[in-house]
Amino acid sequence: xxxxxxxxxxxxxxxxxxxxxxxxxxxxxxxxxxxxxxxxxxxxxxxxxxxxxxxxxxxxxxxxxxxxxxxxxxxxxxxxxxxxxxxxxxxxxxxxxxxxxxxxxxxxxxxxxxxxxxxxxxxxxxxxxxxxxxxxxxxxxxxxxxxxxxxxxxxxxxxxxxxxxxxxxxxxxxxxxxxxxxxxxxxxxxxxxxxxxxxxxxxxxxxxxxxxxxxxxxxxxxxxxxxxxxxxxxxxxxxxxxxxxxxxxxxxxxxxxxxxxxxxxx
Amino acid sequence: xxxxxxxxxxxxxxxxxxxxxxxxxxxxxxxxxxxxxxxxxxxxxxxxxxxxxxxxxxxxxxxxxxxxxxxxxxxxxxxxxxxxxxxxxxxxxxxxxxxxxxxxxxxxxxxxxxxxxxxxxxxxxxxxxxxxxxxxxxxxxxxxxxxxxxxxxxxxxxxxxxxxxxxxxxxxxxxxxxxxxxxxxxxxxxxxxxxxxxxxxxxxxxxxxxxxxxxxxxxxxxxxxxxxxxxxxxxxxxxxxxxxxxxxxxxxxxxxxxxxxxxxxxxxxxxxxxxxxxxxxxxxxxxxxxxxxxxxxxxxxxxxxxxxxxxxxxxxxxxxxxxxxxxxxxxxxxxxxxxxxxxxxxxxxxxxxxxxxxx
Numbered sequence: 144x145x146x147x148x149x150x151x152x153x154x155x156x157x158x159x160x161x162x163x164x165x166x167x168x169x170x171x172x173x174x175x176x177x178x179x180x181x182x183x184x185x186x187x188x189x190x191x192x193x194x195x196x197x198x199x200x201x202x203x204x205x206x207x208x209x210x211x212x213x214x215x216x217x218x219x220x221x222x223x224x225x226x227x228x229x230x231x232x233x234x235x236x237x238x239x240x241x242x243x244x245x246x247x248x249x250x251x252x253x254x255x256x257x258x259x260x261x262x263x264x265x266x267x268x269x270x271x272x273x274x275x276x277x278x279x280x281x282x283x284x285x286x287x288x289x290x291x292x293x294x295x296x297x298x299x300x301x302x303x304x305x306x307x308x309x310x311x312x313x314x315x316x317x318x319x320x321x322x323x324x325x326x327x328x329x330x331x332x333x334x335x336x337x338x339x340x341x342x343x344x345x346x347x348x349x350x351x352x353x354x355x356x357x358x359x360x361x362x363x364x365x366x367x368x369x370x371x372x373x374x375x376x377x378x379x380x381x382x383x384x385x386x387x388x389x390x391x392x393x394x395x396x397x398x399x400x401x402x403x404x405x406x407x408x409x
Numbered sequence: 410x411x412x413x414x415x416x417x418x419x420x421x422x423x424x425x426x427x428x429x430x431x432x433x434x435x436x437x438x439x440x441x442x443x444x445x446x447x448x449x450x451x452x453x454x455x456x457x458x459x460x461x462x463x464x465x466x467x468x469x470x471x472x473x474x475x476x477x478x479x480x481x482x483x484x485x486x487x488x489x490x491x492x493x494x495x496x497x498x499x500x501x502x503x504x505x506x507x508x509x510x511x512x513x514x515x516x517x518x519x520x521x522x523x524x525x526x527x528x529x530x531x532x533x534x535x536x537x538x539x540x541x542x543x544x545x546x547x548x549x550x551x552x553x554x555x556x557x558x559x560x561x562x563x564x565x566x567x568x569x570x571x572x573x574x575x576x577x578x579x580x581x582x583x584x585x586x587x588x589x590x591x592x593x594x595x596x597x598x599x600x601x602x603x604x605x606x607x608x609x610x611x612x613x614x615x616x617x618x619x620x621x622x623x624x625x626x627x628x629x630x631x632x633x634x635x636x637x638x639x640x641x642x643x644x645x646x647x648x649x650x651x652x653x654x655x656x657x658x659x660x661x662x663x664x665x666x667x668x669x670x671x672x673x674x675x676x677x678x679x680x681x682x683x684x685x686x687x688x689x690x691x692x693x694x695x696x697x698x699x700x701x702x703x704x705x706x707x708x709x710x711x712x713x714x715x716x717x718x719x720x721x722x723x724x725x726x727x728x729x730x731x732x733x734x735x736x737x738x739x740x741x742x743x744x745x746x747x748x749x750x751x752x753x754x755x756x757x758x759x760x761x762x763x764x765x766x767x768x
Contacts, residue, residue, distance in 0.1 A: 193723045195715060195741060221684055230487045230687075237686035237721035244681065244724040257684065358495050360487070392717040395456035396489050396496055 145173070146277055148254065149214030151206035152177045154199060154235070155222055157318040163218060165291030166273075170283055175213055177206040180321040184209065191245055197390035199315050200234050200241070202322065207242055216276060217242070218254045220269070225261045226349055229362035232393055251276065307336035309374040311367055312386030314341055323386050338380070340370035348373060364393040410508070411436045412529060413471030414480045415464040418627035419552050420652050422584040423545035430541050430587075431530040438471040441630040445470055446744050452500060459713035459743050460624040461493050463631060468501060478508040480525070484515035488688035488718050491515070518656075519664045546660060547589055549653035551596040555579045556636075558600045560647065562607035563640035564614040573637055575602050615762050618700035619648040620693040620726075621711035622719055625742060626650045632711055632742070633751040642759050647705075649696045650689070681725035690718030694725045701733040706762045708735055709755075714743035736761055 148167050150156060156163070160176070167174040178184075180202055188205030210217055223236040234241070239255035242248070254276045256269030266288070274284035308330060316323050317339055330337050340348060348369030352359060359365045374380045387394040412428060413436050414421070421437060428435045439445070441463060449466025468479055479501070483494040494511040501507055510528070512521045519542070526538045559576040563569045579599040586592045617639060625632050626648055639646045662668035670692075671685055677695030685691055693710065700708055710726060712719035723739065730737040738758045740751065 193720055193727070195720050195723075223684070233488060233687040233690060233717035233721050236487070236684060237682065237690070237718075237724075240682045240684060240686070241721060241724045244728050247728070250680075358492070360491065390456075390715060392458075392489055392715065395454050395715075396461070396492055 146216065147214045148172055148174050148216045148218055148277070149207075149210030150174060150176045150218045151203055151210060152179065153203040153206045153319070154238070154315050155220075157314040159295075162291050162295040165294060166288050167218075169287035169290050170277075170279055172277060172279070175210065177209050180206070180319050182321075185321070195390065197234060197392070198322075198388040199313070199391075202319070203238075204242070204245055207246065211246065211248075216252055216254050217248075218273075220254075220256050220258060222258045224259055224362055226345070226362055227260065228360065229349070229365055230360050231362050304379050305336050306379050306381050307338050308382050308384060309370070309377075309380050310337050310339050310384045310386065311370045311374070312339075313363055313367070313388075313391075314339075316386050316388055317341075322388075326384065326386065338374070340366060343370065343373060359397075361393045361397075364397050368397065410434060410478050410529065411476045412478045412480060413438050413468065413474075413476035415467040416441055416628065417624060418629065418652065419556075419580055420549070420627070422552065422580065423548040426548065426584065426587075427526075427541045427545040428529070430544075431526060431533040431537060433529050436471055436474050436476040438467040438474070438476075441467070441628065450744050454496075456715065458489055458716055459631065460490065460622075461497075462744060463624075463628070464493060465497060465500070468497065472501075472505060472507070477506075478510065478529070480510045480512065480529075482512045482514050484513040487685075488716070490688065514659060517664055519660045522660065542660070544587075544589065544592075546653065546656050547592050548583055548586065549656055550651075551583055551592050551653075552580065553651040553653040554596055555583070555599050555603075556651075558603050560636055560640060561645060562603040563637075564643055564645035565612065566607040566609055568606055568609070569637075569641045569643075571606050572603050572640075575599060575606070614643050614645045615706045615759070615766055616645045616647065616704075617762070618696065618705045618708045619646060619650075619711065620696050620700075620708060622689050622693075622713055622716050623650050623655075625711045625713060627652060633746070633748050635709070635711070635740075635751070635755070638752060638755055639759070642756070644759055644762070647700075649692070649699075678725070681729055682722070686718050686721040688716070688718030690722040693719060693722040694729070697726055697729050697737075701729060701735050705735065706766055707758065708737045709758070710737060710739045712739075712741055714741045716741075736765065 150163055164174050164176060184202055184205035187208050188201035188203065191204045191208060192201040207217060219239045219242045221236065221239045222231055224230045239253055243250060243253060254273050256272040258265055258269055270284045270288050271281060274281050310317060310326055317327060320328065327337055345366065348366045351373045352365040352369035359368060371383065374383055411434050414424060416438060425435055425437055445466035446463060448469050449462040449464070452469065453462045453465050464481065481494050484491050494509070498509045510525055512525050522542060523538060526533070555576055559572055563572040566572065582595050582599070583592065586595055619626055627650065636646050658668050658670065674691045674695040675685065677698055678691050681698070682691055682694045697708055708730070726737060736758065738754065740754070
């Protein structure tokens, strides 16, 4: 069977999806992204996962399972942080291990680069790992990555200044229509404009969060926290909807923070 | 200034001594009871892990008794524990004005501890501070040693209750010690007493390894006295999580650059976990493999409900248990866990081990 890479449409795919697919496609390797989440993905994921896992992780495992029969390799990066002084939660740090243990798949079927910071060295090492797993030349890997990164960066869009509602939550909740019952579309069908943290450059959000609370070390939480602070100061935002998933560790403890902050603002 | 701190097993004994020896006024929070748990839960976010709620309960009860300065630790690798202090500070400040000190364990622990002691005891000499830190570590390791001895001898006699009695008395005695020699001689004395009791019995008891989250393994009220329950059933218990060990390796060895917990356990946990997953996850998997390699009869995994690193560890533990054919019991504990529920499951698990041993 020829090399065929599968990428689960879950977790950080919703942030880096285009970069990842672009990278493999530029090397001429066929890529399959799993289908949109549906009831079956959730059911299978719930069966496979340890009961107490958070919902996004269960869904992730459901996606991986759907890819296994079709693909020779599954792309499961370990992303433990990509902004200085921040970490991702334990589930991200253990993702390749979780997948390997759940499906008992050998490590050469997993493409699992380890990303712990944003340095060039880490990027090169990650490309190296991916190329080695696929048996492709490293040079073509670097070129493919460079190209993919360039087109990925130009994807960011600019919001207008009409009144709108800010919907804040992890990108893997908001962009998964099944997961959050498609809040964004429901609102836009009623003619309500929305904005999510995705529309604001990450750097602004991290700075916003670090300015008031330098001790948050979860990267995605810091991003959400920054978004709450940022949006509650914007005149064109008329309200904020917070979305979080059951079993999300960082979110349980961060709620006090955010409530205390929005009370201050009122 | 009246200082209080949260409980964790017998950690309060040396910490109380260290602070009072340096002339700090300490108001000890009452031992953890049902009231502590309820009080803590009422003032905590609902989904947060159990140790947070208990810490909160301790603080509130300490404040009730008149404490105005709180001390806690933070920084244990990338789990919610590292964030307790910040959120607790906000939540408690709503009630009353307080001073809040945090000792960060992920950086140089010795330095952080020293700086903290200097702030609360400005009149103490440098020598007194260093000496009291050393004495506290010494006492902690002695407490660990008698705990270890209790778990070893208690399983080898029919009079486990006597051994537990000696141990509890030993905790008090070690709390009274003021010099290194005293600690040493008390420790030898207590161990000898236990040894003298355990002359009747079983030479090869079933062996169970405890793994899991630090706080749950160390605080007997929260883990429903699991160690005593097991030794009373004639099962030897071993655990790798000890405060004395931790303090020694973190304060002395790591400060000298001789020890790195992460690399040590990473080596042990392969191939089931290949990366650090935060908290004690790596350690749980590493020690589980140690137990299986040393032919333990069973493993008990204790963790607070919803603990992120331990859930990641569970994925690996499930496979370890299957691959090595070692029975494993996972106990996920929150404030609603009841004694009866835990005891029933433990008894069933022990029955299963003993039957397997006979085959």
